[in-house]
Amino acid sequence: MHEFRVQVGPAGFRIGSVWEAPIRTLAELYRDYPTPTITDYSVRLEAVSPWRRYIRPSVAINGDYMLPDAAPLPLTQALLAAEMAMNLQMALGWRRHLLLHASAVEKDGKALIMTGESGSGKSTLSAMLGHMGWRFMGDEFVLLDLVTGEATPFPRLISLKNEAIDAMQAQVAADRFGPLMCGTPKGDIRHLVPPRDAVQSMGVAARPALLLFPSFGFQSAVRPVAPSEVFARLTQASTNYVALGEAGFGALTGFVKGVPARAIDYRNGDEALTLVNQLWDDLA
Amino acid sequence: MLALPTTYLRDDNPQLIIEPLDAMTVIYHRRSGMTHIVAEPVPQILACMDTAPVTAADIARRIADTFEVDDAEVEAVIAARLEEMAELGIVERIRA
Numbered sequence: 001m002h003e004f005r006v007q008v009g010p011a012g013f014r015i016g017s018v019w020e021a022p023i024r025t026l027a028e029l030y031r032d033y034p035t036p037t038i039t040d041y042s043v044r045l046e047a048v049s050p051w052r053r054y055i056r057p058s059v060a061i062n063g064d065y066m067l068p069d070a071a072p073l074p075l076t077q078a079l080l081a082a083e084m085a086m087n088l089q090m091a092l093g094w095r096r097h098l099l100l101h102a103s104a105v106e107k108d109g110k111a112l113i114m115t116g117e118s119g120s121g122k123s124t125l126s127a128m129l130g131h132m133g134w135r136f137m138g139d140e141f142v143l144l145d146l147v148t149g150e151a152t153p154f155p156r157l158i159s160l161k162n163e164a165i166d167a168m169q170a171q172v173a174a175d176r177f178g179p180l181m182c183g184t185p186k187g188d189i190r191h192l193v194p195p196r197d198a199v200q201s202m203g204v205a206a207r208p209a210l211l212l213f214p215s216f217g218f219q220s221a222v223r224p225v226a227p228s229e230v231f232a233r234l235t236q237a238s239t240n241y242v243a244l245g246e247a248g249f250g251a252l253t254g255f256v257k258g259v260p261a262r263a264i265d266y267r268n269g270d271e272a273l274t275l276v277n278q279l280w281d282d283l284a
Numbered sequence: 285m286l287a288l289p290t291t292y293l294r295d296d297n298p299q300l301i302i303e304p305l306d307a308m309t310v311i312y313h314r315r316s317g318m319t320h321i322v323a324e325p326v327p328q329i330l331a332c333m334d335t336a337p338v339t340a341a342d343i344a345r346r347i348a349d350t351f352e353v354d355d356a357e358v359e360a361v362i363a364a365r366l367e368e369m370a371e372l373g374i375v376e377r378i379r380a
Binding site: 226227228231232235242245246249250253256257 | 301303305306307308310312314317319321
């Protein structure tokens with residue numbers, strides 16, 4: 001079994017693989033990240049069956065936490081499998097923070113948090129802002145401290161999909177990207193290594209100051225989102241709210257009552273950035 | 285034999301964490317671990333309940349005193365909400 005260990009924010013991962021290539025790719029993309037001495041989770045990339053290790057190799061995603069019905073991926077998408085597996089460990093096992101399925105960037109010690117369904121643009125927006133003077137904190141999970149309410153960075157590889165790939169390739173050097181994976185369950189995916197300051201500062205939390213619900217592909221618009229709607233939507237966006245019990249309730253109500261929320265519609269990156277910067281100036 | 289009205293008892297104060305947000309209020313019920321999002325008049329009903337068992341009529345009178353509404357009309361609404369709250373477990377139904 002080939003092995004790689006990486007620390008991302010407060011979580012340490014051990015990724016094992018029967019194939020060497022995915023481990024080599026992970027090591028290259030996560031080269032600037034620290035190596036944990038003790039890991040929180042183990043992920044294993046294993047062959048679906050002994051012969052599928054060599055013939056039409058197919059990757060089964062296994063680890064401390066698994067979904068028995070998870071569909072295997074072809075070896076060409078092993079990096080995606082590893083990233084999905086790490087997401088699964090956090091989603092099912094993390095209890096030290098309230099997890100929100102969201103992206104986050106930081107400026108002046110304050111965090112902009114963006115949440116929404118797949119395709120809303122939260123990863124792309126966080127990637128763009130992270131390369132425009134904001135500090136990238138994460139594009140998959142926002143970790144809210146259960147006592148202080150601060151957002152703890154979790155800056156994994158940024159998962160860019162479809163049109164977002166070209167948009168970021170126009171701005172960022174080629175050696176910051178992982179392989180292009182076509183035909184995944186979510187279309188084309190290419191991972192982007194976060195900016196170096198995001199990795200160097202991944203121990204620095206930020207106070208949530210603005211919550212956005214972006215929707216890509218609609219005419220530019222802004223509307224306020226009532227606290228009760230925010231609460232309901234964030235319970236849906238959290239994988240561990242129920243498991244955290246009273247601590248989760250306290251963290252979520254504190255967040256909802258203290259952070260202004262807006263829904264934004266936009267047709268392109270320029271419109272989104274205009275809305276983001278205006279709302280940040282007005283509300284954060 | 286005359287039937288006595290159903291009485292209800294609010295779960296002990298520490299069991300309910302009540303956080304008003306806007307027109308809706310969220311309630312965490314420690315005993316069950318459940319979170320409830322409720323609208324008026326549920327928060328007002330809970331506010332009228334202390335440690336003693338009460339009937340819907342008792343609560344209607346207390347609410348009518350506070351909000352200047354017709355307590356006869358309000359009682360039916362409160363009775364329906366109390367039954368729902370009893371099903372959720374945030375009040376206890378004590379049958380006479």
